[in-house]
Amino acid sequence: MIHRFALFAVPFLFLCLPMVAQAGSASAPLVDAAARGDLPQLQTLLVRGEAIEQRDGRGRTALLAATDGQHLALVRVLIAHGADVNAQDAQRDSAFLLAGARGYTDIVRATLAAGADLKLTNRYGGTALIPACERGHVDTVRLLLDTAIDVDHVNKLGWTALLEAVLLGEGGAAHLEIVRLLLAHGAQVNLADRDGVTPLQHARQRGFGAMAELLRAAGGR
Known part of the structure; x- marks a missing residue:
């Protein structure tokens, strides 16, 4: 009975491997570059056509990651490329909301100029x-x-x-x-x-x- 289970289990495990690999390989290179404050890499990725609204495991866009790190230059580049200043992550932060809570006035100003939604609310409403x-x-x-x-x-x-x-x-x-x-x-x-x-x-x-x-x-x- 154990041998019969093993015969079924081994092929099943091999079938699962591609799915595991796919889940583990999910990445958001633009978000990663924004989080590091790596402007040259960010610009390279944008030129290559990397999706500007891609999200990392926390639901952050590149613009949110750049805001989190207070990388103003990257924020401006991303906004110039059409990044959504109202996109919210898993805990309902947007670039505008996060910058307001952190006191990043220059980023707040940049998001306002790009159409920040004044009625948008955070996880506390x-x-x-x-x-x-x-x-x-x-x-x-x-x-x-x-x-x-x-x-x-x-x-x-x-x-x-x-x-x-x-x-x-x-x-x-x-x-x-x-x-x-x-x-x-x-x-x-x-x-x-x-x-x-x-x-x-x-x-x-x-x-x-x-x-x-x-x-x-x-x-x-």
Whole structure:
């Protein structure tokens, strides 16, 4: 009985080998070059006609990989060759969203010029503005607020950009400036979280005196 199984198993294994090899040989050379920041290799691959929207195992395009490495020159080359700035990977990052969250202002500017979707959301349901505010990226926030992005967009956690700047910020100069910018661009000062707690109440609870005063002066309750 063992011998009969072996007779069937060996041919089956040989039949599977091509499939295993095929799965293991899947590659995305353009993405790899972009991730390394290898501009000459990237340009060579583009000239050869390598698919610009190819994806690696994480679902990243070359543009996303270049953004991840903050390789601005490669980002510009890829955009010039028609790379989709709104293509999202397995965890719903796009070049625009990732650059916003990281504070890569020059890349955000490049993706905006190439038609970045201001309504695109990340895995938390947030626009590019929300993590930029949370992480204190003042220049990126300033740039995004000069667009038509929704300043009061609410993510899956029930938080706006203003709430995240208060709740997840450090209360220092960067987040204070971001709160000022948000208010100057019409953010609703009393738009509360799911528990009904307003930005001013959160600022007071966290001991952010200057931020609390700024919110109070803008009509916060």
